[in-house]
Amino acid sequence: MFEIETMDDGRIRLAGRLDAAKAPRAQEVLDLVDGPCVLDMSALEYISSAGLGVLLRTHKRLMADGEGVHLVNVNSHINDIFTYSGFDRLFHIEAAVSQG
């Protein structure tokens, strides 16, 4: 299961598993974003390199306008993946509040 939706406050919420099979759908939605992009990852359970590629391509595109992608409410498992892949050096990342 994977869901991507735009919330009332403009944030984009990702939920479920963002794997190679779901990456094209996520890319399709994020390609339409123009301007500030905040991704709420509180309900994201899993991300593979295909999903990371979607985030990176979107970030690079939006960085051309000086904005980039902000990743918020990141749980500890997903945060570990971001660290392993070097995303912590590229993105603005906010951990989930409940994270110890």
Place this chain on the structure above:
Amino acid sequence: MEGTLEFPLEHDCHQGVLERLLAQANATGLSACAPEDLRLIVEEVLTNVVKYSGAAERGASGTVRWRMWPDRLELAFEDPGDPFDPLGEDEDDLSDDERCEGGMGILLIRALASEVGYRREDGRNRLLLTFTGV
């Protein structure tokens, strides 16, 4: 316990392999590798093999040989594709584009596994991964 899974190298072949390994991990009480990490490893390795080895286009099969204890997991992924050492890439040299094109999968595999190794034997690529939870 140990076993061998043979499967056709095709799009999404990692799903069936993963189901078998997760069932075995549950039966074994595996603690050396979290289920989400095992899911990531299997997807990354087999997606790379299917996309880049050329074996899938030839209708070839791959195998995963596994040995499992509660505190240790050994996986040997084999394919008859073109010679390719995925560990030969220097992760610090990856450009952003290379990270998008699959280099990130190797970074994740290196980070999650306790030991990684590659051998080319008998016309097959062998990627050896060990997990000890350390």
